[in-house]
Amino acid sequence: MGSVLVAYASTHGQTETVAEYIATVLADRGHDVTMKRITTVPDKTVDDFDAVLVGSPVIDRAHLPAVVAFVERNREALATRPTAFFQLSFAAALPFEWARDGDRAWVSDLVSCTGWQPDRVGRFAGAVTYPEYDRVTRLVFKLVSLVTTGDTDTTRAYEYTDWNDVEAFATGFAAFVAQQEDLERVSTGTARGFARPAATIAFLLGLSGLAYWLVVTRSAGDRSDRYESPTRALQPDHGPADQ
Template structure:
């Protein structure tokens, strides 16, 4: 019996969504799937989701929206995505908030992405990202310190802060692997 093939397509601006996608790929592999990771900013040509048994799409939130190129990918392939097992993972700092209203904003952005793209994935996960001060330029570092770090008190720009709930990512991925393998 051939191995279940899963496309993990993602957009990442500062690298945390790439790390999440890589972990998803690793977990899928341990679950017996053949995972292919593709950064959608530079996809291979042609990229045909129809040749995969399932698709996981990941995107990060910046300035209140997900990457346009991820949105474009989903719109271009929505018919295929809506006909096979799929999942969407949204990575944002809002998901790391202790404030329920801010965490709700992360969920609203995820729902808004699905509404804009007319995509109905089988599963969704809103997961916290990271503050990677060491990778930011001066302006971005100061902006993120003010916007992202202030709320949690993580304002020491000499170090990075990771908020991703890796157990949630693993659990979500194992559940998806069961779904795609049972198809």
Template structure:
């Protein structure tokens, strides 16, 4: 994980331009957050990576943007993501807010937008009820990491993949993430912050 690179702001304290919060089950959301941070650094923006769970009650006001990268597991985001939105909605509204939904459903082209991805649509509706709508929302395909799963996860995910026409060989790892899509998102964030 990348260490935060401090940047001075009003009051003399140090904070990164962009706070990248991740909620990951098997590491792909972390990899996506790191890739975003790296691309933002190329644009001269300083990023700080942290787990969503570690920032539920933190002061987020020193950051110009907050990017939340969260993965789906069995149809649900980590409950800490919704808890963060509930606790931090007022502060999130004052910043450039970005939500990145990471899920295997997005491996299919017709499920790669916030409008066509059921998990993301549901999250955005719940967030709106809590008083926050991200300025940017991206749906990114995750990775299938069978060898890293425990026996039960392996079997359940294999069943889901069988039903949805996905990879079922439990010896394989398949990365569906479109890294160019991730770079484009970082470029859009950098443009918005200029």
């Protein structure tokens, strides 16, 4: 199975928890998983992995700048291996079409601004962790929750993540990575399988060419040595004929 990098950013821990869950599912399916905060991933690291997952929360209607910068920096390497993106948002927890449209649009924005098209996308509901928020954020979420979820108790956190969704996303990507590896193994194996007979045929053709050259050109040379041309034979072998 392949090596998989899970690179994520998280402001209050829920994206990290989801990244950990995804990493566990991938590892359970035999992949060699490395989890890293996206800000700690050194340049060129993506080249060392067979597949990459990137995760970000939506904060103030956008993904975290470190995630966008990582994708832009590694666009080429990401384009040449199986990749997936997952995002967490409050919008994904809401049962409204406008919220779903907004949630989809954030992914589209990332794709259009970075040019990276992940093979798989997961959009998950995040969490509202009131006790960890500053006063303004707490108030904003309380007001928004008042007209949406109704979850306004600011002394506690609310988790909206559907773990079945996360599991389905992770198992889907695990299978996709395994499938891509099988395809690559078959194509390189096929190339190797063809290489030996092709080399043998080339060698035999080369030998045939050599044999042809030896037999045909040598015997033509022998003939010209051994037999005189008929016209030469008719000519008198002394003096010019018409003198």
